[in-house]
Amino acid sequence: xxxxxxxxxxxxxxxxxxxxxxxxxxxxxxxxxxxxxxxxxxxxxxxxxxxxxxxxxxxxxxxxxxxxxxxxxxxxxxxxxxxxxxxxxxxxxxxxxxxxxxxxxxxxxxxxxxxxxxxxxxxxxxxxxxxxxxxxxxxxxxxxxxxxxxxxxxxxxxxxxxxxxxxxxxxxxxxxxxxxxxxxxxxxxxxxxxxxxxxxxxxxxxxxxxxxxxxxxxxxxxxxxxxxxxxxxxxxxxxxxxxxxxxxxxxxxxxxxxxxxxxxxxxxxxxxxxxxxxxxxxxxxxxxxxxxxxxxxxxxxxxxxxxxxxxxxxxxxxxxxxxxxxxxxxxxxxxxxxxxxxxxxxxxxxxxxxxxxxxxxxxxxxxxxxxxxxxxxxxxxxxxxxxxxxxxxxxxxxxxxxxxxxxxxxxxxxxxxxxxxxxxxxxxxxxxxxxxxxxxxxxxxxxxxxxx
Numbered sequence: 001x002x003x004x005x006x007x008x009x010x011x012x013x014x015x016x017x018x019x020x021x022x023x024x025x026x027x028x029x030x031x032x033x034x035x036x037x038x039x040x041x042x043x044x045x046x047x048x049x050x051x052x053x054x055x056x057x058x059x060x061x062x063x064x065x066x067x068x069x070x071x072x073x074x075x076x077x078x079x080x081x082x083x084x085x086x087x088x089x090x091x092x093x094x095x096x097x098x099x100x101x102x103x104x105x106x107x108x109x110x111x112x113x114x115x116x117x118x119x120x121x122x123x124x125x126x127x128x129x130x131x132x133x134x135x136x137x138x139x140x141x142x143x144x145x146x147x148x149x150x151x152x153x154x155x156x157x158x159x160x161x162x163x164x165x166x167x168x169x170x171x172x173x174x175x176x177x178x179x180x181x182x183x184x185x186x187x188x189x190x191x192x193x194x195x196x197x198x199x200x201x202x203x204x205x206x207x208x209x210x211x212x213x214x215x216x217x218x219x220x221x222x223x224x225x226x227x228x229x230x231x232x233x234x235x236x237x238x239x240x241x242x243x244x245x246x247x248x249x250x251x252x253x254x255x256x257x258x259x260x261x262x263x264x265x266x267x268x269x270x271x272x273x274x275x276x277x278x279x280x281x282x283x284x285x286x287x288x289x290x291x292x293x294x295x296x297x298x299x300x301x302x303x304x305x306x307x308x309x310x311x312x313x314x315x316x317x318x319x320x321x322x323x324x325x326x327x328x329x330x331x332x333x334x335x336x337x338x339x340x341x342x343x344x345x346x347x348x349x350x351x352x353x354x355x356x357x358x359x360x361x362x363x364x365x366x367x368x369x370x371x372x373x374x375x376x377x378x379x380x381x382x383x384x385x386x387x388x389x390x391x392x393x394x395x396x397x398x399x400x401x402x403x404x405x406x407x408x409x410x411x412x413x414x415x416x417x418x419x420x421x422x423x424x425x426x427x428x429x430x431x432x433x434x435x436x437x438x439x440x441x442x443x444x445x446x447x448x449x450x451x452x
Contacts, residue, residue: 002015003016003125004326007414008364008413008414009323009363009364009365009414010128010364010365012125013126013127013365016122016125016126016129020126020158020160020231021039021041021158021207021209022041023041023043024041029209033209033211035156035211035212038170038208038209039207039208039210040198040200040208041208041209042203044205046204046205047204047205048205049160049161049162049204049205052118052119052122052160052162053112053116053118053138053227053229054163054227055140055163057112057115058107058109058140058227059094060115061109061112061115061116062092062093062097062098064115065093066115067091067092067097067109068090068092069087069088069089069091069092070087070089071110072092072109072110072111072114072115073092073097073107073108073109073110074087074107074108074110075097075100075105075106075107076106076108076147076148077106077145077146077147078145078146078147078148078149079104079145079146081149081189081190083148083187086100086105101140102142104142105142105145105147106139106140106142106146106148107139108147109137109140110137111137111386112138112229113135113136113321113386114387117324119136119229120321120324122231123135123136123231124320124321124322124323124324125324126231126233127233127320127321128364128365130233130234131316132233132234132235132316133233133235133319133320134231134232135231135233135235136229136230136231137229137230138227138228138229138230139226139227139228139229139230140225140227141218141220141225142220142225143221143222143224143225144220144221145220146218146219148187148217148218149187149189149217150171150187150188150189150190150192150193150215150216150217151184151185151186151187151188151215151216151217152173152178152181152184152185152212152214152215152216153184153185153232154181154182154183154212154235154236155212155232155235156209156211156212156232156234157209157211157216157230157231157232158207158209158230158232159202159207159208159209159229160207160228160229160230161203161204161206161208162204162227162228163204163225163227164220164224164226164227165201165202165203165204165220165221165226166201166202166221166226166228167199167200167201167219167220167221168198168199168201168208168216168217168218169196169216169217169218170196170197170198170199170208170210170214170215170216171193171194171195171196171197171214171215171216172194172197172214172215173214173215174194174215178213180211180212180213181212181213182238182241188215193215198210201221202226202228212234241312242308242309242312245308245311246303246308247299247303249303249307250299250300250302250303250304251299251302253302253303254295254298254299258302260295260298261295266288268284272284273285307370307371310368310370310371311370313368313370313379314368314370314379317366317368317379317380317381318379318384318389319388319389320366320384321384321386322381322382322383322384322385322386323362323366323381323382329362329444331448332446332448333438333441333443333444333445334351334439334440334441335441336448337351337450348450351438351439351449352449353431353434353435353438353445354419354431355419355420355427355430355431356418356419357418357434357445357446358416358417358418358445358446359416359417359419359434359438359443359444359445359446360409360413360414360416360443360444360446361410361413361414361442361443361444362382362441362442364410364413364414365381366380366381366442367381367406367410367442368380369403369406369407374397375397375398376397376399376402377395377397377398378395378396378397378398378406379393379394379395380394380395380396380441382440382441382442383440383441396436401424401425402429402433404423404424405422405423405424408421408422408423409422409443416445416446419431
């Protein structure tokens with residue numbers, strides 16, 4: 001409710017993150033802990049996460065009949081150093097799932113945002129703060145058990161203790177190669193761990209953050225169950241991941257525009273280059289290496305940095321959850337438009353946007369303009385699914401003359417602008433563009449178009 005009072009989606013995102021790490025200030029968190037060190041927040045408020053997710057919500061999801069073993073629910077155990085998965089095939093019916101739990105197995109619900117509106121809401125808001133996909137899993141563990149072997153992940157992890165208690169041990173990366181890794185580890189043994197840098201018992205309302213690469217394990221105390229949700233982000237979102245997109249594109253442009261990159265290699269370079277010659281000192285080797293270094297350095301001049309960032313943004317928008325609308329946003333968008341069947345015919349069907357209609361983007365982070373080989377594409381998130389990549393990327397191919405209008409809407413947000421102020425060539429184009437964006441849920445109006 002507090003977030004819904006904020007008009008600017010960027011402010012909502014910042015406020016949601018502030019709530020997540022409170023009472024630690026976001027600036028302090030970024031400077032001292034983010035990608036650097038674990039953070040433990042003891043709040044002494046068991047109800048801090050009230051309403052986010054509960055065992056009752058998990059039971060409701062199981063009873064919905066839509067949860068499948070493997071796809072949505074994992075049944076796991078870890079005992080005597082052995083991690084096992086016990087997933088049967090088919091639907092996760094309550095009687096089967098709860099019997100596994102009663103016999104000491106942990107239940108991991110994958111992507112609870114597909115089943116819980118409150119989890120969907122939180123992750124949808126946070127993704128605008130991180131500028132990266134935000135996901136989640138929930139973990140229900142019986143008293144006195146452990147569901148997973150020690151391991152490290154390829155995501156930044158925020159563990160929110162929802163119910164009960166759990167004992168956590170966190171360990172530093174063992175080598176430089178495991179600092180901020182690109183991929184998660186296999187299961188590790190206790191002998192591989194060393195001493196923990198943090199050992200604690202999380203209680204309801206507490207938060208534990210640890211960066212990717214930090215090994216961790218959690219086990220339940222004998223007297224109570226544990227339910228926590230791990231909120232995750234920053235998977236494959238590093239400088240190196242950007243360069244994977246950027247460098248091939250830079251080389252392609254250099255090959256097209258600079259003859260130096262197309263000139264042939266020396267005829268005799270195989271005689272003095274290669275591993276077998278790596279210890280040889282010669283003028284030919286020195287000249288060859290300097291030439292390669294020069295060409296690599298000059299690649300920067302051809303690097304389409306903005307285009308590569310746009311391609312990453314395009315992928316991010318495909319990863320995104322659809323936006324959650326406030327009541328006023330729904331009333332002022334296509335999602336609250338009152339078209340209906342009444343008295344044997346359709347009513348209130350026409351979307352009557354005029355030059356005087358005041359419009360704005362639904363949220364700031366829901367669109368990205370990309371200049372691609374096929375033309376100008378506007379990617380958007382409003383038609384995404386709560387199930388990861390269930391839908392193909394959503395985009396509109398726009399006439400180049402509409403580019404300025406999209407940029408104008410972005411720069412004007414969160415303020416409303418009159419349709420006749422859009423920088424299109426004529427009024428017909430202005431109304432046509434506004435109507436198209438409204439129909440896709442991208443624009444809202446200052447007042448509902450139809451009063452009901």
